[in-house]
Amino acid sequence: MIRIAPDILECDMNDSRPADRFMLWIDSVGGYMVSLSEEVVLGQPTRLAAADVPILGDLGGRHAVIRREGNDYSIEALRTVSVNDRPLRGACRLRDGCRLRLGDSVRLLFRRPHAFSNTARLDFVSSHRTQPSADAVLLLADTCLLGPSLRCHVVCRAWTAAVLLYPRQGEIYCRTDKPVVIDGAVCPGGGRIGRYSRVEGDGFSFNLEPIVE
Incomplete structure (x- = not known):
């Protein structure tokens, strides 16, 4: 079993910190694609509205927001969003296995595969991808x-x-x-x-x- 050592030996061959x-x-x-932020905006990549998770699809520039608060995740609809085939008005809590649809065609699956980790993963169910292209999005907690x-x-x-x-x-x-x-x-x-x-x-x-x- 891997445990985090408080005094782990550092190998500092690369001094640059990872960005968010x-x-x-x-x-x-x-x-x-890995995000360290507690709040990420999902949307179409545009110059006017820079999304944290840019998705090449028929979406608004700021289509939805996913937030992490403590051990919980939530999604807020800024444009048309469905969660488990139900239209979302405002915000709702996300649980492992929630099916998300942004707009008419972008479909994602929200996963929290490990019970003792707060990190989540967004899997693409539809053929859409991020920019740059990624197989999935990791919300690293x-x-x-x-x-x-x-x-x-x-x-x-x-x-x-x-x-x-x-x-x-x-x-x-x-x-x-x-x-x-x-x-x-x-x-x-x-x-x-x-x-x-x-x-x-x-x-x-x-x-x-x-x-x-």
Whole structure:
């Protein structure tokens, strides 16, 4: 079991902090848009209304807002939104498995796969994607598990063990049960990762990339 050590050894080969949004590219798995914000705006990418999660679809520039308050998530409709096939007026609480429809055609699935983590994931049910293109959106709260278990926030079926990502004081850290290589440096059990970091371990590899506005 992976635990967060309070005095985890840092490998500071990359000094740049991740922005509030970045891409997580996992080799042989896919790409994921990650947001650290407690409030994210979903909408069509436009110059006049910059959405935190820009979706290429027939949406308003600010179509809906998802908020995290403590252990709970909610969605507020700014334009036409349905939750579990019911039109939404105002806001409502989101639970694991809620089906979201934005506008007429953008369909998402809200997931909280791990009972002891406040991190959520937005899966695309329709063929729409974000800009830049991502397979899903991770709303990173306390911890994010990458690994072979279905309870992981990103399921990596070919992996033999899990990797834990977690934010601390504006930084992102990774934690594993075995040594990893972060930006060319061997780090026992993990370490701090920056916005351009490359992480490699036994049977897995991934890297971070900032989202350029």
